[in-house]
Amino acid sequence: DTGVSQNPRHKITKRGQNVTFRCDPISEHNRLYWYRQTLGQGPEFLTYFQNEAQLEKSRLLSDRFSAERPKGSFSTLEIQRTEQGDSAMYLCASSFQTGSGANVLTFGAGSRLTVL
């Protein structure tokens, strides 16, 4: 297992187009997170999955955004009708968490979205 993998690494699209990002987490990890990071800012939480269930969504996740983790393994993040404000790095992270305790996230390298 080589860690958290994200594809594509960079996507350039025109405003109004749909884009989809994929994240392959560490195989034994049950939690998967999506974050958005804009220039000069720290990552901002978007949503997370425990196995295949999407348990939490940030108010940052407008109705143009949808995330899935159909079999509790890989996840996709789709952005419909992209806007220039969607330009950012989209980070995926995974962890193994049961009950309480430190939730140590392992991050992927990110997918950079540029909306023209």
Added chain:
Amino acid sequence: AQTVTQSQPEMSVQEAETVTLSCTYDTSESDYYLFWYKQPPSRQMILVIRQEAYKQQNATENRFSVNFQKAAKSFSLKISDSQLGDAAMYFCASYSGGGADGLTFGKGTHLIIQP
């Protein structure tokens, strides 16, 4: 809700010297964890060090150590014997035991290592 504040947008240190990055946080939770993550240019974020709030002893990982002041809600990172490979963005983050929102990050500190 948790907040994390990093007041130093950029820090510079001479190679082999020591540098301290500041972080303050706010949380209403009694059970929480604090982290420092490093994000090198164009590379993925990696965990540097973590601290459990219930532990009084400051965490240490080789050249990296923290100064955890719980009452002051302060969590600074000290890097000793700075190396060129330490150049990166450093993010302070918090996590509460309830954990629904994952990590809450600060805005980061850009660390420059002068050769």
